Amino acid sequence: MPDQTPNTPVPTIEVSTPAIPAAPEKPRYFVRFTLAQRYLHAVLFTTFLVLAATGLMMRFSGSPWAIRFARQVGGFGAILFFHKFCALVLTLAFVIHLREILARGLFKREKGIFWGPTSMVANWKDVKDLLGHFRWFLGLGPKPKFERYAYWEKFDYWAVFWGMVVIGFSGYAMWFAPFFAHFLPGWALNAVLVIHSEEGLLAILFIFSIHFVNTHLRPDSFPMDMVIFTGRESEEEFKTRRPDEYQRMLSEGKAETRITVAPPRWLINFSRVVGFTAILIGLTLLVLTLSAYFTG
Amino acid sequence: MKTVSSFSLTLFTSVLLLAAPARPAHADADCLSCHNDPTLQDANGKSIGVSADKFHASVHGVLKCNDCHKDIHDYPHPDHPAAVQCESCHTDEGAALAGSVHAKASDHPCTSCHGNAHLIVPKTDPQSPVYPLNIPKTCGSCHGNEAMAKKYHLPNVYALYIDSIHGFALGKEGLLVAANCTSCHGSHKILSHTNPQSATYRNNIPGTCGSCHVGINEQYQKGVHGNAVAAGDTSAPVCTDCHTAHAIIEPTSADFRMQSTPICGSCHRDKFTTYRDTFHSQLGLLGGYVETARCWDCHGAHEILPASDPLSPINKANLVKTCGRCHAGANASFVEYQPHANARNRHLNPALYYIRLFMNLLLASVLTFFLLHTVLWLIRSRFQQVKTKSSGEKNA
Numbered sequence: 001m002p003d004q005t006p007n008t009p010v011p012t013i014e015v016s017t018p019a020i021p022a023a024p025e026k027p028r029y030f031v032r033f034t035l036a037q038r039y040l041h042a043v044l045f046t047t048f049l050v051l052a053a054t055g056l057m058m059r060f061s062g063s064p065w066a067i068r069f070a071r072q073v074g075g076f077g078a079i080l081f082f083h084k085f086c087a088l089v090l091t092l093a094f095v096i097h098l099r100e101i102l103a104r105g106l107f108k109r110e111k112g113i114f115w116g117p118t119s120m121v122a123n124w125k126d127v128k129d130l131l132g133h134f135r136w137f138l139g140l141g142p143k144p145k146f147e148r149y150a151y152w153e154k155f156d157y158w159a160v161f162w163g164m165v166v167i168g169f170s171g172y173a174m175w176f177a178p179f180f181a182h183f184l185p186g187w188a189l190n191a192v193l194v195i196h197s198e199e200g201l202l203a204i205l206f207i208f209s210i211h212f213v214n215t216h217l218r219p220d221s222f223p224m225d226m227v228i229f230t231g232r233e234s235e236e237e238f239k240t241r242r243p244d245e246y247q248r249m250l251s252e253g254k255a256e257t258r259i260t261v262a263p264p265r266w267l268i269n270f271s272r273v274v275g276f277t278a279i280l281i282g283l284t285l286l287v288l289t290l291s292a293y294f295t296g
Numbered sequence: 297m298k299t300v301s302s303f304s305l306t307l308f309t310s311v312l313l314l315a316a317p318a319r320p321a322h323a324d325a326d327c328l329s330c331h332n333d334p335t336l337q338d339a340n341g342k343s344i345g346v347s348a349d350k351f352h353a354s355v356h357g358v359l360k361c362n363d364c365h366k367d368i369h370d371y372p373h374p375d376h377p378a379a380v381q382c383e384s385c386h387t388d389e390g391a392a393l394a395g396s397v398h399a400k401a402s403d404h405p406c407t408s409c410h411g412n413a414h415l416i417v418p419k420t421d422p423q424s425p426v427y428p429l430n431i432p433k434t435c436g437s438c439h440g441n442e443a444m445a446k447k448y449h450l451p452n453v454y455a456l457y458i459d460s461i462h463g464f465a466l467g468k469e470g471l472l473v474a475a476n477c478t479s480c481h482g483s484h485k486i487l488s489h490t491n492p493q494s495a496t497y498r499n500n501i502p503g504t505c506g507s508c509h510v511g512i513n514e515q516y517q518k519g520v521h522g523n524a525v526a527a528g529d530t531s532a533p534v535c536t537d538c539h540t541a542h543a544i545i546e547p548t549s550a551d552f553r554m555q556s557t558p559i560c561g562s563c564h565r566d567k568f569t570t571y572r573d574t575f576h577s578q579l580g581l582l583g584g585y586v587e588t589a590r591c592w593d594c595h596g597a598h599e600i601l602p603a604s605d606p607l608s609p610i611n612k613a614n615l616v617k618t619c620g621r622c623h624a625g626a627n628a629s630f631v632e633y634q635p636h637a638n639a640r641n642r643h644l645n646p647a648l649y650y651i652r653l654f655m656n657l658l659l660a661s662v663l664t665f666f667l668l669h670t671v672l673w674l675i676r677s678r679f680q681q682v683k684t685k686s687s688g689e690k691n692a
Binding site for chain 2: 058059061062076080133134136137138139152159174177178179181182184185186187189190191193194195198199201202205206209210213214218219220
């Protein structure tokens with residue numbers, strides 16, 4: 001650029017910021033997820049990635065990529081070790097979550113755990129939202145106004161919940177087969193592998209395609225919805241994504257309790273690195289799974 | 297280099313004859329007076345020197361020269377003496393060789409294995425090319441030669457043998473009892489493996505290997521494969537089908553455990569497919585983990601018996617013990633597990649079939665529904681985005 005003099009001493013003072021006449025009001029941020037919930041998600045997706053990668057290698061053990069990768073990390077013995085280790089960690093996270101839900105819902109009698117707008121339990125509004133959403137897809141109606149958890153988010157939650165019970169139980173039945181044989185019939189030992197592998201495949205295909213797109217890659221969130229990493233979102237995002245919850249919060253006069261500061265720069269950068277890595281690994285596994293599935 | 301022309305030889309011996317009284321020409325001393333010269337060559341450059349000391353120390357040392365070189369009685373002798381016929385003394389060996397794959401004497405003279413006839417030492421002498429420890433190298437001088445193997449359409453077996461368990465025992469460990477080439481193929485009467493008389497003919501192989509591996513052969517003969525071979529079934533596996541002929545490796549090694557299941561599977565195809573659906577197989581394929589059950593871990597290796605036989609390890613009464621070798625705590629219910637279950641067969645495994653069907657329907661319906669949902673959503677969102685953007689631009 002001709003205007004710029006080369007070799008000018010670098011520290012040029014940033015003049016633009018104070019020059020703006022009226023700095024726009026800083027956007028307000030609201031808490032959506034607690035730190036514990038964010039950690040739970042982090043443990044969930046980290047262990048899930050390892051479980052998926054190692055599980056796929058066992059399921060498609062004839063594939064060249066599976067054999068090559070398994071050899072790299074120390075053969076099948078290492079694969080099974082990582083698989084079992086992550087299974088234990090995930091089980092622990094599941095138990096902690098279950099304990100928290102039961103403690104809050106049953107013992108502390110906290111409202112909104114098992115029913116109501118803040119609950120994960122499906123209700124009549126979810127059915128209406130689902131149908132309304134389809135009408136909106138086809139241009140036949142307005143976009144539904146979602147509450148705290150939209151119906152597809154509830155589905156994600158229950159899919160993972162059911163998946164953990166089914167995959168976990170069948171996995172432990174294989175791990176401790178002689179023990180489980182004390183109260184399971186012999187054919188069940190054959191069935192658990194089929195169940196474990198099919199349900200695992202469903203989880204992998206669902207998370208790495210549907211969940212990734214619905215939550216992160218669709219135009220409104222592209223390339224990634226940061227809220228699960230930072231725990232907070234701007235008022236604008238809140239208002240457009242979940243207008244019903246926003247309205248309820250205002251009418252209940254609880255806005256003040258949820259207001260927070262904008263996520264720090266480092267947290268956003270850190271979340272991006274972690275999130276994109278996870279998405280990249282997931283998509284790679286998705287491609288490998290589909291290629292292995294369709295080539296036999 | 298020294299070439300003796302017949303003219304100078306004649307001249308030289310004429311002088312000798314004039315100087316000495318006449319003696320029979322077959323006396324060793326006479327022959328050796330010329331031939332005891334290691335550099336002596338004929339007109340074609342072929343060595344015709346004979347070391348008197350080594351010759352006298354050899355197994356043929358007691359013989360006179362013309363016991364073998366029968367056409368030489370006198371001096372001067374013909375320029376091209378007739379080829380020596382070893383079988384004139386070694387009758388049995390000669391007859392055996394004549395019927396063998398090495399029958400053509402011009403290609404396979406006795407000396408190609410036994411070395412120079414004037415230097416032959418007993419085969420118990422470590423210097424002998426047919427001493428057990430030297431045999432692979434001797435045979436390998438032809439059968440380890442790529443060009444030779446190609447010419448005769450033979451496998452180049454020397455390298456395979458040397459790296460095998462037999463080759464290692466013989467070459468590295470120096471075990472005289474380890475199988476060398478002749479242990480299986482014989483020495484003079486080597487026949488093609490297609491010849492029913494051959495020691496390496498399919499149905500003779502158990503007997504051939506069994507000449508050393510007596511105990512294994514006994515077990516094999518009691519099993520289904522041994523019975524079939526004894527009954528003349530040429531499709532039943534013999535030792536070499538699982539262990540190979542030359543590249544035999546340690547059967548407990550990881551490589552052997554990895555390579556052998558598909559060998560059983562090449563005949564037992566349906567069992568192999570169903571085995572591959574199970575955990576036992578899936579784990580095994582990912583290198584480095586060979587502990588999972590392979591065919592012979594459950595069925596036995598040599599004495600394979602049908603499940604109906606009370607002695608079979610897969611007989612119902614023995615399953616708890618057989619499975620329990622790996623699965624500590626296996627009980628009667630545990631061993632109802634079917635290691636060859638087929639989830640695709642409704643008649644054989646109905647429960648498994650319907651479970652798989654249910655899981656597949658669940659997978660297909662969930663994915664189909666959400667795929668549709670997601671695609672519609674993507675299209676609508678993009679449409680909305682473009683609309684908002686363009687209207688925004690208009691407003692600006």
